[in-house]
Amino acid sequence: MEKKIAILRGINVGGKKKILMADLKSMFEGLGYSEVLTYIQSGNVIFTSENHITETEMAEAIEIAIKNKFGFDVPVIVLAAKEIQNTFKNNPFYGATDTDISKLHVTFLADEPEIELLNKIQALDFSPDKFDIIGRTVFIYCEGKYHQSKLTNNFFESKLKTSATTRNLKTVKKLCELSQ
Missing domain, CATH: 3.30.70 (Alpha-Beta Plaits)
Known part of the structure; x- marks a missing residue:
């Protein structure tokens, strides 16, 4: 299992694209990620992944899940914790x-x-x-x-x-x- 960090762009800024961190954490867990931890309201998510897909593929899956759950587009960048x-x-x-x-x-x-x-x-x-x-x-x-x-x-x-x-x-x- 490898630690990853997802960095979301433009959520909870000026009252737009509001996502509660508890809801974001739940969504990540629903995607099969574990040890999910959010940090501040700007969209930083630390998680563990057993998926054998690239960070780019993870980012795309997270973007789709956000669109489906919250109804708006949010660019996501996923990095390995080491990175x-x-x-x-x-x-x-x-x-x-x-x-x-x-x-x-x-x-x-x-x-x-x-x-x-x-x-x-x-x-x-x-x-x-x-x-x-x-x-x-x-x-x-x-x-x-x-x-x-x-x-x-x-x-x-x-x-x-x-x-x-x-x-x-x-x-x-x-x-x-x-x-x-």
Whole structure:
């Protein structure tokens, strides 16, 4: 059995796409997952899977289940617990002596970006905000508030042609702790 983390995009934000965490947990259990644990209302689910399917296939099954149960579309990204733990450890902006953890965010991508798209986006400069893309992960440093930055889910989705969802580094750290 392997620990997984599902990260849902855009639920319980501004009163839209409301899902109670107890209902989400129940839905995951109904899909055959065990040791289901939710963390905060923004759609973070830690679970154990015995399924021998890929994370992409899991995400698609969860998206279908959410549509069937709650009646709306929610993009889902599923990661192995080890992957999110490596994401936290390998953050290029974390650990600098002058870095405030509240300024750090991680955008998770559904797919690894194509090289051409990656080259185009890496040529862009949004100083003082910065980003670095490694695999399916975008590491973000925002000098101000994240919601004021141009480095949003919509920005990365349009430039990289894949689904994305973002969490602050404090949430990523907690998901690492809960998934051990």
